[in-house]
Amino acid sequence: MISSIVNLLYPPLCLVCGRRDELRDQVLCTTCLRKLKKRLPPFCVRCGRQLPGDPRIKASCDDCKKDTLYFDRAFSVFYYNGILKDLVHNFKYKKMTSLAQEFARLAVDFIKDHGIAKNTDMVLSIPMHSKRLFKREINPSHILAKAIAKKLRLDYSGRLLKKTKNTAAQSRLSRSERIENLKGSFSLRKNTRACVKNKKILIVDDLFTTGSTVNECARLLKEANADYVEVVTLARGDRVR
Ligand SMILES: [Zn+2]
Numbered sequence: 001m002i003s004s005i006v007n008l009l010y011p012p013l014c015l016v017c018g019r020r021d022e023l024r025d026q027v028l029c030t031t032c033l034r035k036l037k038k039r040l041p042p043f044c045v046r047c048g049r050q051l052p053g054d055p056r057i058k059a060s061c062d063d064c065k066k067d068t069l070y071f072d073r074a075f076s077v078f079y080y081n082g083i084l085k086d087l088v089h090n091f092k093y094k095k096m097t098s099l100a101q102e103f104a105r106l107a108v109d110f111i112k113d114h115g116i117a118k119n120t121d122m123v124l125s126i127p128m129h130s131k132r133l134f135k136r137e138i139n140p141s142h143i144l145a146k147a148i149a150k151k152l153r154l155d156y157s158g159r160l161l162k163k164t165k166n167t168a169a170q171s172r173l174s175r176s177e178r179i180e181n182l183k184g185s186f187s188l189r190k191n192t193r194a195c196v197k198n199k200k201i202l203i204v205d206d207l208f209t210t211g212s213t214v215n216e217c218a219r220l221l222k223e224a225n226a227d228y229v230e231v232v233t234l235a236r237g238d239r240v241r
């Protein structure tokens, strides 16, 4: 009620172009929404990497043929470029959390279009170390995963996994350094192993770079006898066809 009065007095502005028109319950206008490019198949059947060729191809990428993967399959909703890149930056670093609902809505459309999370029991996010969370104030993965779980009417748990080691930022590390950097940096909280046993789990995160973070979390879940681990990230910066 209060929010609808506020909207009437101060209609929201599109977060990208600042226009007031075409906005309904969204924070982006339809013109700007159209500029966000959802990823199109073919994808690697394991990690979701963009593959060239016919959209109906079912194949793995070269990395997935040599890496040990613990998650069963991963998808990313958007190509990490253009205005999406700016929006993700604002969401993560400028705490523009009003974007979470918009991102979640678009991610849920993608999830349904691609038959993801069909028999999922619970949604998890990637935890942040308490020191980093104190500094950054928000965990984008938690906000996004919670919003997606709510729209999918699934249970969300932000407490099963814990970041135990405050690892160096991953962005400047090579693929092998990232894997080394993450070893032993997450754990399952005490008495939570039974919660994941035989469960189908969806992990949600903001970005997929090498996949080493989600793979490390999936490894812990599989060690605790999780049945199936799917991953959905908002964006991935691989090659665009
Ligand atoms: Zn706009």
Ligand SMILES: [Zn+2]
Binding pocket: 044, 045, 046, 047, 048, 049, 060, 061, 062, 063, 064
């Ligand atoms: Zn792959």
